[in-house]
Amino acid sequence: MRVLLTQPPLSTLPxxxxxxxxxxxxxxxxxxxxxxxxxxxxxxxKGLPSGQEIYRDLLADxxxxxxxxxxxxxxxxxxxxxxxxxxxTVKDCDDSIITVGGGSHFGALTVPSLQRIPRLDHAxxxxxxxxxxxxxxxxxxxxxxxxxxxxxHRVDGEPRQNPSRGLMDLAEIPPIWPLxxxxxxxxxxxxxxxxxxxxxxxxxxxxRGCPFVCTFCATAPFWERKYRxxxxxxxxxxxxxxxxxxxxxxxxLVHDLLTxxxxxxxxxxxxxxxxxxxxxxxxxxxxxxxxxGLLPKMKAAGCWAMFFGIESASPRLQKTIRKGLKQEGIxxxxxxxxDLGIASTCSFVIGFPDETPEELSATVALGADLKLLxxxxxxxxxxxxxxxxxxxxxxxxxxxxxxxxxLEYPFLDVLxxxxxxxxxxxxxxxxxxxxxxxxxxxxxxxQVEIFFTHAVHMVPLTVALMGRLAGGSLIPAFYGVLxxxxxxxxxxxxxxxxxxxxxWSALRPRLESWVALHPTLEDWQRRLILGAMDYEERRLRxxxxxxxxxxxxxxxxxxxxxxxxxxxIALAFDRLRGGGALTPDLVQDWAVVFTxxxxxxxxxxxxxxxxxxxxxxxxxxxxxxxxx
Amino acid sequence: MANTEQQNATYxxxxxxxxxxxxxxxxxxxGGYGRALELRVKRGSDQEIVRVQPDHVAGILQGASQEGxxxxxxxxxxxxxxxxxxRGIASDLHxxxxxxxxxxxxxxxxxxxxxxxxxxxxxKFLEQLQLKQQ
Numbered sequence: 001m002r003v004l005l006t007q008p009p010l011s012t013l014p015x016x017x018x019x020x021x022x023x024x025x026x027x028x029x030x031x032x033x034x035x036x037x038x039x040x041x042x043x044x045x046k047g048l049p050s051g052q053e054i055y056r057d058l059l060a061d062x063x064x065x066x067x068x069x070x071x072x073x074x075x076x077x078x079x080x081x082x083x084x085x086x087x088x089t090v091k092d093c094d095d096s097i098i099t100v101g102g103g104s105h106f107g108a109l110t111v112p113s114l115q116r117i118p119r120l121d122h123a124x125x126x127x128x129x130x131x132x133x134x135x136x137x138x139x140x141x142x143x144x145x146x147x148x149x150x151x152x153h154r155v156d157g158e159p160r161q162n163p164s165r166g167l168m169d170l171a172e173i174p175p176i177w178p179l180x181x182x183x184x185x186x187x188x189x190x191x192x193x194x195x196x197x198x199x200x201x202x203x204x205x206x207x208r209g210c211p212f213v214c215t216f217c218a219t220a221p222f223w224e225r226k227y228r229x230x231x232x233x234x235x236x237x238x239x240x241x242x243x244x245x246x247x248x249x250x251x252x253l254v255h256d257l258l259t260x261x262x263x264x265x266x267x268x269x270x271x272x273x274x275x276x277x278x279x280x281x282x283x284x285x286x287x288x289x290x291x292x293g294l295l296p297k298m299k300a301a302g303c304w305a306m307f308f309g310i311e312s313a314s315p316r317l318q319k320t321i322r323k324g325l326k327q328e329g330i331x332x333x334x335x336x337x338x339d340l341g342i343a344s345t346c347s348f349v350i351g352f353p354d355e356t357p358e359e360l361s362a363t364v365a366l367g368a369d370l371k372l373l374x375x376x377x378x379x380x381x382x383x384x385x386x387x388x389x390x391x392x393x394x395x396x397x398x399x400x401x402x403x404x405x406x407l408e409y410p411f412l413d414v415l416x417x418x419x420x421x422x423x424x425x426x427x428x429x430x431x432x433x434x435x436x437x438x439x440x441x442x443x444x445x446x447q448v449e450i451f452f453t454h455a456v457h458m459v460p461l462t463v464a465l466m467g468r469l470a471g472g473s474l475i476p477a478f479y480g481v482l483x484x485x486x487x488x489x490x491x492x493x494x495x496x497x498x499x500x501x502x503x504w505s506a507l508r509p510r511l512e513s514w515v516a517l518h519p520t521l522e523d524w525q526r527r528l529i530l531g532a533m534d535y536e537e538r539r540l541r542x543x544x545x546x547x548x549x550x551x552x553x554x555x556x557x558x559x560x561x562x563x564x565x566x567x568x569i570a571l572a573f574d575r576l577r578g579g580g581a582l583t584p585d586l587v588q589d590w591a592v593v594f595t596x597x598x599x600x601x602x603x604x605x606x607x608x609x610x611x612x613x614x615x616x617x618x619x620x621x622x623x624x625x626x627x628x
Numbered sequence: 629m630a631n632t633e634q635q636n637a638t639y640x641x642x643x644x645x646x647x648x649x650x651x652x653x654x655x656x657x658x659g660g661y662g663r664a665l666e667l668r669v670k671r672g673s674d675q676e677i678v679r680v681q682p683d684h685v686a687g688i689l690q691g692a693s694q695e696g697x698x699x700x701x702x703x704x705x706x707x708x709x710x711x712x713x714x715r716g717i718a719s720d721l722h723x724x725x726x727x728x729x730x731x732x733x734x735x736x737x738x739x740x741x742x743x744x745x746x747x748x749x750x751x752k753f754l755e756q757l758q759l760k761q762q
Contacts, residue, residue, distance in 0.1 A: 543731065601675050615721065
């Protein structure tokens with residue numbers, strides 16, 4: 001059979017990775033003897049000024065060129081409106097072509113997909129490889145489709161969902177990249193990586209399935225919570241191929257939760273190490289999975305980062321959302337990774353239906369604390385529920401969220417007609433509807449998400465101090481600032497990815513206002529926070545300058561600059577990290593010395609304020625010194 | 629899942645050496661490398677260096693080479709000492725480092741590595757290292 005697989009435009013980012021799910025399906029169908037063409041419209045429209053207008057034309061051209069008998073369209077939640085249009089395009093070209101929908105959106109909502117899209121002939125629920133191959137066999141032989149597992153089809157015009165017959169053995173999937181090399185232009189993807197990028201990264205699938213039961217998660221039930229992995233040899237063959245043929249050296253291992261199986265990680269680490277391939281990899285992890293002892297081996301084998309869903313600082317919410325993480329484990333895990341030089345990304349979900357502003361305050365404060373403990377990135381995301389997440393079945397009252405749509409839409413401009421179409425179908429497009437929460441109003445929650453994601457990234461010490469000193473009033477006081485000054489805009493926050501200043505100029509007055517307006521802070525506490533903010537602003541200025549930034553500094557040389565801080569910054573870091581009390585003695589003059597140490601490296605030191613004149617005698621402060 | 633409590637432990641440092649040094653090291657033992665071994669903690673940066681004396685090295689595993697540097701795990705004998713050198717402020721200036729992760733992060737060079745007792749690759753090597761039961 002001649003099969004065309006396609007993906008609608010997915011993101012506005014210039015760097016594109018091959019679509020893992022679609023490439024796996026393509027490899028499986030090629031393995032089964034079918035002729036496959038794969039058109040990734042996300043890649044195809046890159047660099048075209050009118051991508052939003054022409055992506056359907058690009059598909060029509062490919063349909064006319066390749067003359068497929070079957071077209072498979074994958075969809076994520078953010079591009080299913082485009083997927084729907086692609087199905088119409090295929091049928092407009094040739095109504096006899098069979099259309100099949102899959103992926104995380106159509107695959108989770110098979111019956112609603114067929115109800116909504118009359119020209120969609122079939123949809124496949126969940127894992128698609130076996131069902132798609134059986135459908136092709138049925139089309140080729142004229143057999144019926146009533147027995148094809150997972151297939152949703154029409155009987156007398158009405159959708160009918162066939163039951164599943166289990167999940168496939170991932171060991172049956174051959175290494176996919178050599179197989180799809182003919183129908184996927186991997187080199188074109190590789191060329192979207194900017195020259196000089198520190199890492200040439202690509203997503204590859206390590207396996208599927210997470211056994212945990214978090215109520216907000218759609219991915220775990222999609223893969224039926226069964227942990228499966230590809231054989232290490234197969235995974236390594238994919239890594240080797242992509243490295244040797246296309247120069248990829250960073251592999252983001254796609255798996256809901258790869259680290260469940262410690263023995264597998266051990267085997268993978270040894271295989272990568274023994275391969276002598278100069279590559280790195282990252283994976284999803286949980287802070288309550290114990291990898292003590294194995295982490296150094298993983299690090300030595302190229303593990304550069306781990307991703308964590310922390311979700312909330314609230315023990316109550318950890319229980320109700322069935323995540324079950326404990327704060328001690330969160331802190332020790334992130335600290336342990338930082339000690340090994342393994343980066344971590346910590347993601348939080350905010351706005352659970354019965355979350356309180358006090359619980360939200362604790363979550364934001366924990367995010368800042370983790371950043372101080374070495375987390376590379378901290379993200380706050382408002383709760384949104386997609387099927388088949390258990391929480392999505394609760395039919396929570398929700399409101400259309402144009403802001404999220406703008407953020408995740410595949411194009412920079414969200415057409416009014418598109419927004420209206422999505423807003424009109426809250427059941428099908430549930431992911432763009434934010435549930436109501438007791439933590440704040442709809443607008444307040446949007447501000448918490450964007451403001452504190454950026455604030456924790458830029459000035460974590462300041463936010464950590466705010467959280468520690470204000471406790472549960474961190475967020476209520478922030479709402480007071482919003483009512484006075486209004487919120488920040490996404491345009492302000494993302495105006496210049498290469499410079500912190502547009503975002504900082506929006507954050508700073510609101511942070512200062514928070515300090516001024518907070519109803520219970522003592523004077524020394526206000527001075528402590530403002531002193532920390534001053535330090536962090538100077539740090540931003542120093543590390544983002546081309547040379548040695550001395551504007552506003554009290555002393556400096558060829559490779560250093562210093563100022564007298566009103567806060568003992570070193571002690572503040574130590575107290576926050578060690579859980580020590582914040583006391584008025586933190587507010588006292590200490591000199592802070594920034595150094596530029598070459599290779600993009602910086603240092604920061606403290607000394608007595610009266611020591612600056614002596615330092616000023618030294619043009620350079622750099623020398624080798626033993627620290628242990 | 630493996631039981632951590634049943635695993636053996638050894639100590640090692642993980643870092644990077646120039647390819648020409650790696651070639652002279654060999655694998656499995658100290659490789660007859662007579663001088664103090666200096667490992668870069670971060671690939672491509674001599675900001676922080678770990679120094680191990682040759683008679684403290686129990687064995688070396690070599691990993692991948694990239695841009696002239698080879699990753700190595702240097703396993704240590706009991707009571708080995710490890711020296712960490714940081715390029716930084718001259719010590720006579722009496723400056724105290726601030727551990728601000730937005731600027732730099734000093735990490736300990738010594739790590740504990742657990743090895744599964746049924747791991748077919750390591751038993752002989754572990755014997756050499758006179759491992760202690762955890």
